[in-house]
Amino acid sequence: MTMGQPRVFLVDDHELILSGIRSELAGSVDLVGEADDVDVAIEMILERAPDVVLLDVHMPGGGGLAVLNAVSDKCPTIRFLALSVSDAAEDVISVIRAGARGYVTKNISGPDLLDAIYRVAAGDAVFSPRLAGFVLDAFSLEGVNLEAVDVDPELDQLTPRERQVLRLIARGYSYRDIASELTISTKTVESHVSSVLRKLQLSNRHQLSHWASERHLN
């Protein structure tokens, strides 16, 4: 085992994807195991306690959400990075609301994936441009006035700075680009994104809480 490299566990039901990711990550992270079905994944993750689980969203038997729920109940320190074939943020929002630290699409390049894994391992959030756009939409200013009664300003609103950061992510800026654009440190950018993630997970805004239920009906 190599010290300093995050211990990563892969969950995906497609052998091709698994082997592709395996070869891309080999040597750069410590791969501690992989699973191609929900039950096996839960058992092995709990047993091996990796730093980061790379989790496929769409899987038979409850999908990534089932794994996430089962594991985070017992072992909340394990961090999840969702892996989705779709870049529609709506598709992964339930996984993020359940506790994933972000998501990447399956056509992500090797270096970007590695970057995302290290970021999640360090406790930061990974936002794609699409997800940033979705959050801006969901936390739109217009929505707040309409339902001002049960709005918790701590959770249900973004600060102007957070909005700025999200806009830059949506425009395709990397964290480092954002830091130099706003003349703040990369750490500060990361803390803004983490705070947005927290709001995204905990907010009761109509647009967020209703997403999941509508999806499940279909």
Next chain:
Amino acid sequence: MALKTPPHAVIGTPYRPYRRGVENAIVGGVCGGLAIRLGVNERTVRIVFSLLALVAGLGVLLYMVLWLTRPRSGEDEAIGHRLLGRRRELHRVLIGLIAIVAFLFILLSRGTPNLGVYTWPLLLSVIAAVGVWRGASSDERRHLEDLVKSAPVIGAPIARTRRGLWLRVILGVVLVFIGLRTLNHLRSFGSGTATVFFGIVVLVAGVLVLLAPWWLATLNDLSGERRARVRVEERANVAAHLHDSVLQTLTLIERAAGDETAVTRLARNQERELRQWLFEPDREVPSDEGGTFTSQLHALEGEIENDYGVKVELVVVGDRETDADVLALVAAGREAAINAARWSDATAISIFAEVEPHAVTLFVRDRGKGFDVDAVPHDRQGIALSIRQRMLRHGGTVSIKSSLEVGTEVQLTLPRKL
């Protein structure tokens, strides 16, 4: 108008109109619904109906009539209305009716002179019950199936064991026998209505106990068959779509195997198309001069990916209808994107658009080789100029940021007129 009916009776508060209850339904929700309608206790209504049932079976008949004529809460159509609209169901009900009349004739020929005042109400109720069963919405049907399955004896888990089967047969036969005996002996006892009632109830219970497992099994078969048919149809649709799209593209990719750009382009196109089909099936296809801002941008995304083989990462926040100004903004954005695709050598372009109350903003960004904005070669100035002029004509602004080896970003802003 959508009227919200409370799920349970609120005593003292009557609600209009009269809908059959759903959450407070025991059988058909007739009593529950009536209680909600009148604002009285549900139990009171049920007791009244039970007492009425003893008066020549009127309560039962009334119950069935209401069941057929009142829509269920949350549904628009009453069962009777639905039946009349469906010829096939109506035929089935008629067949059921004929079967019941035939059954009655057999009873009469066995020497039962008169079933008393209960005859007609009960007969009509049974016919109505058949109608209810045939015409119930799938939601209500499920409720009724559950009801039947949870009924004692009748719905007891379909006995697979020999012992269960024997018990059922013996119990059924005994009940049928007692029923027939009771009805047969009427002549000697004189036709007391209570005796007739008892006889019929026992007889029907016996038949139910005997036939329930078989009936429930056919029920399950039928709904299983319906589900299977839907699944087959759905599968055929998916197969047809995949054949027309993915399979075709795969063939094209095979043929273009040597040409890397062609393969990437084909794959990307197909990916976009499939993704839209899977995740956004009802996104509108924009016409040249119409559709929303978002749909225009999606069309632009497809065009750039198609023509230039670069990946476009499009993010849109908010949306609005298009007008001349918005179309100009999209056209300017299109030129900026083409510019980036052609000259920057970047493999991906980010397009971000945001519709805000005061302005519409569009960013086109690449992480390509960039250029010195102040020393633009003449062949590129033309494009920058045309973007600028377009925006100025519609009251917008343009800002271009670029640095060598970092990339270029074009920002287009269109203030919204009030």
